[in-house]
Amino acid sequence: MAETTKKHKGTQAKKWKRVAKGNGKKACTVEGCKRPYRAKGYCFFHYQHWRKGELGHARYDSCNHEKCTKPQHKAGLCETHWKEKMGIKDEPPAAAAA
Numbered sequence: 001m002a003e004t005t006k007k008h009k010g011t012q013a014k015k016w017k018r019v020a021k022g023n024g025k026k027a028c029t030v031e032g033c034k035r036p037y038r039a040k041g042y043c044f045f046h047y048q049h050w051r052k053g054e055l056g057h058a059r060y061d062s063c064n065h066e067k068c069t070k071p072q073h074k075a076g077l078c079e080t081h082w083k084e085k086m087g088i089k090d091e092p093p094a095a096a097a098a
Contacts, residue, residue, distance in 0.1 A: 030055075 028035045028043035035043030042050055049055050053069075062069050063078035070078035077085060 026037040027033065028037055028046055029041040030043075030046045033043060033046060035045065038044045039047050040050065046055065061072045061076075063072055063081055064076040065078070065081040068078055068081060070080065073079040074082050075085075083089075
């Protein structure tokens with residue numbers, strides 16, 4: 001009797017090449033980058049930097065206070081500048097009484 005070997009599904013990892021959106025015809029929108037576009041107009045590399053907030057283009061609206069790049073909290077200001085405007089002081093928690 002002939003032996004048969006069974007092939008189980010999923011035993012070999014399928015390797016597929018990731019294809020950029022636009023079939024590689026559209027380039028990243030960052031000046032000087034020629035990589036194909038993947039998401040939000042950026043290549044994979046620049047998209048990761050955008051998500052981390054490392055690009056000049058902010059992921060979120062930033063604070064309207066001069067030279068502040070923190071995300072907006074209320075009224076167009078970050079939490080720090082909003083508390084400053086409202087006169088709320090950040091005090092460290094009181095030490096536990098012994």
